[in-house]
Amino acid sequence: MKAVVVVESWFGNTREIGEAVARGLTVSGVQVEVASVDEAPAAVDGDVGLLVIGAPTHNRGLSTADTRAKAAEAVHRPVGSGAREWVASAILPDDLNLAVFDTTNGRGWLSGSAAKAAARILSGRAPGRSIQTRTFVVRGMAGPLRPGEVEAAEAWGRSLATVTR
Numbered sequence: 001m002k003a004v005v006v007v008e009s010w011f012g013n014t015r016e017i018g019e020a021v022a023r024g025l026t027v028s029g030v031q032v033e034v035a036s037v038d039e040a041p042a043a044v045d046g047d048v049g050l051l052v053i054g055a056p057t058h059n060r061g062l063s064t065a066d067t068r069a070k071a072a073e074a075v076h077r078p079v080g081s082g083a084r085e086w087v088a089s090a091i092l093p094d095d096l097n098l099a100v101f102d103t104t105n106g107r108g109w110l111s112g113s114a115a116k117a118a119a120r121i122l123s124g125r126a127p128g129r130s131i132q133t134r135t136f137v138v139r140g141m142a143g144p145l146r147p148g149e150v151e152a153a154e155a156w157g158r159s160l161a162t163v164t165r
């Protein structure tokens with residue numbers, strides 16, 4: 001069983017959640033690779049059963065070149081591309097199971113959700129496919145994650161393992 005976790009992360013919080021999800025999958029016997037969106041393959045291999053995508057919520061949705069420029073400036077990193085671009089263009093096997101998570105400042109409507117935005121793009125590409133979404137909460141722009149979120153992400157990873165062939 002194989003899974004790939006692709007994350008966009010500027011301050012490390014979304015990456016931390018992605019790694020916790022990967023640990024949950026690994027303890028359940030799934031072979032997992034975690035890749036940053038900058039280095040993720042343009043095509044997901046046909047033997048991968050589950051793709052998990054993680055993105056920080058920027059301006060209530062997925063990052064844009066403008067929001068990435070703000071985050072990149074804060075962490076002194078080059079801007080690069082984001083989850084929006086990867087989700088829109090990656091070549092995905094037909095029977096791939098999909099799960100998307102985001103990090104946000106809260107779970108309310110005001111915070112928005114990069115995961116829901118990514119799920120909308122993926123549903124448009126593959127109508128009818130079911131896509132699990134989850135939100136994990138950080139404090140402010142840079143974090144840290146709210147207590148308990150890493151453990152919740154590991155538990156989610158264990159539950160996602162049951163859908164992976």
Ligand SMILES: Cc1cc2nc3c(=O)[nH]c(=O)nc-3n(C[C@H](O)[C@H](O)[C@H](O)COP(=O)(O)O)c2cc1C
Nearest residue numbers: 009010011012013014056059060103104105111141
């Ligand atoms: C430009 C910018 C816009 C943001 N807009 C939102 C927002 O609309 N809603 C929200 O909940 N958090 C917002 N945030 C906070 C991010 O959700 C937070 O930086 C992110 O979850 C941290 O994840 P990371 O460490 O993986 O980058 C924003 C952050 C930045 C840098």
